[in-house]
Amino acid sequence: MPRKCCPFNPPADRAFPVLYENRMIPVAVIADDLTGAADTGIQFCRAMGPACLLGIRSLKQVRFSEIPGVLSVYTNSRHLPASGADKSVRSAMRYLNAFEPQSLYKKIDSCLRGNIGTEMDAVMDAWGGRTSFVAPAFPAQGRTTLHGIHYLHGTPLSETEMAMDPVTPVHESSLPALLTRQSRLKVGHIDVDILDDGNPRVKDEVRRRIEDGCRHIVFDACTEHHLKSIAQLAKEYFPKTLLAGSAGLAAGMVAAFNRIDARPRVSELFVTGNMLWACGSASEHLAGQVRLLVEKGGLAQIKLPPAILADAGHTSAGRKLAALAEHPLTRNDLVLQIGPGSAADALFSPEEVLSGFSTVVENIVARCQPAALFLSGGDTAAIVLEAIGTRFVILKNEVLPGLTGGIISGGLMDGRVVVTKAGAFGQPDDLLTLYNRLKRKEA
Structure with a gap:
């Protein structure tokens, strides 16, 4: 009897992509960084089943013996120039389209970093979308649009502190203005006063903006209810609309589309x-979370x-x-952190340090084999x-909001x-709570 393939482990004689019984990917997420792909992909798991997290390089080669419910892809394009981000996203979309996702979600940073407009345009072109609803708000993490x-x-x-980000500083607080500057497509805006009025006003106002030539519709959102309402609006009246936002709108999309608790x-x-x-x-x-x-x-x-660290990437210093x-890792958990630098450290690029x-x-x-x-x-x-050497990560659960x-x-x-987390996310004691949960030290 032939050996049964493990889930997500490709049989050797199959060519990419393997699609069993015409089962296409129910949901695909495309994000500009890994932690965003993780904390957004996990939102769909309860409704769609296991989520597979992977980068473009793995996406080009991956073969599945069982199709995951969610394919969450990161392009590592947040810090690229706009032309590079455009190229990366279009490349990812070529491979994603081979899986014919039934629903597509564009993850954008809840702090508006990166090439949001450029990447939205690229996804719209590759997917064939006519309109997008854009709502990066994430009220549970203190991100709101008003x-x-x-x-x-x-x-x-x-x-x-987002204005002082060392690589992608954000100097614009107006979401419509930022998107207009980055996108070649016309941008419209739906204010919270319109959203709170509900239908039919919201539907009518969106249609007016579309008739006026707007392709990206930006929404205010201050509550989880707002996000669910935006997703519900797309489902009921604008079904071919691309939803774009953070993990907050993704959770709203699951709640609206499946009528379940999306947490x-x-x-x-x-x-x-x-x-x-x-x-x-x-x-x-x-840094504050680590100190605690x-x-x-x-x-x-x-x-x-x-x-x-910059030297470690080029010499035997890494070993x-x-x-x-x-020694410390054989006795206890170990925190490895990039320490404070001096004025001389300005000579080294963030890429060199991270490498x-x-x-x-x-x-x-390799040396210590941590658990x-x-x-x-x-x-x-x-x-x-x-x-x-990771091929991909099978997302299991959201340990805490933003920690996957x-x-x-x-x-x-x-x-x-593995647990991932965006740097600027979470409550002050989130890492301590995570440690206690993973080690079963909670009362």
Whole structure:
């Protein structure tokens, strides 16, 4: 009897893509970074089944023995110039279209970083969409849009730490203005006052904007109810519309389309053994979460200056730095963090520093074989998973809002747990809560 293929493990004699019994992908998500693809893809799991998280390189080669319910793809295009982002998204869409997704969702950053307009245009062209509904608000994480202005915890976005992002600073708080500047398509806006009036006014106002030539319709949203209403509007009156937003609108889409509680269940993933916490994001918010984790959880910590990391990507220094982690990681969980730099560190690009960081993590994983990984920051997660040979991640559960847990397929950590998190997300004690849940230390 031939051996039965494991889910998501390609049979050797099949060519890409394998589509069993004409079963196409129910939902595809395309995001500009890994953590966004993860925290959005997981929203669809309760309704659609397992979600597969992967990058473009794996998408080009992947073959499935069982079609996942959700295919969540990241393009690593947030920090690229607009032309590069356009090329990456169009390339991803060519391979996604081979799976003929029944529904497509464009994940955009809830803090408006990246090439939002360029990527929206590329997806619309490749998918054949006529109109998009755009709502990046995520009220549960303090991201709201009111009268066209996007807020982070009540402060206009351009007045927050997002304006000082080292790679993709955001200097515009007006969502319609930002999208208009980045897109070649006409942008319309639906104010919260219209949205709160409900139908038929909302429907009529959207139709007026479409008749006026608008292709991207931006919506205010201050509550989860607003997001569900936007998704419901698309379902009932504009079924061929592309929905674009954060994990918040994705949850609203699941609730509207399936009439179920869209909140993913608390994770049942547990970790026995010591875990490596790799924190490569420059977010001050993450730094505060790490401090609390180390202080209250009693974890070991190593901070590596940017200059040393930049060198580690090119020399044997990566192996030497990994050796420093061996003793603490055999005794306890270990936090590996990019430390504060000096003025001289400006000589090194963020790409050089992150490359060195991934080299050190790869060497630690090979040397110490940690039981699980935590990766914070989309760029950090993507480069580390690639460095350790990951093919894809099967998303299992949302441990906490914005923190997604899954099982790694392929490479040095095959079969082990990984949790990803966007750098600027979450409550101050989220990492400590995650640690306690994974280690079953909660009361």
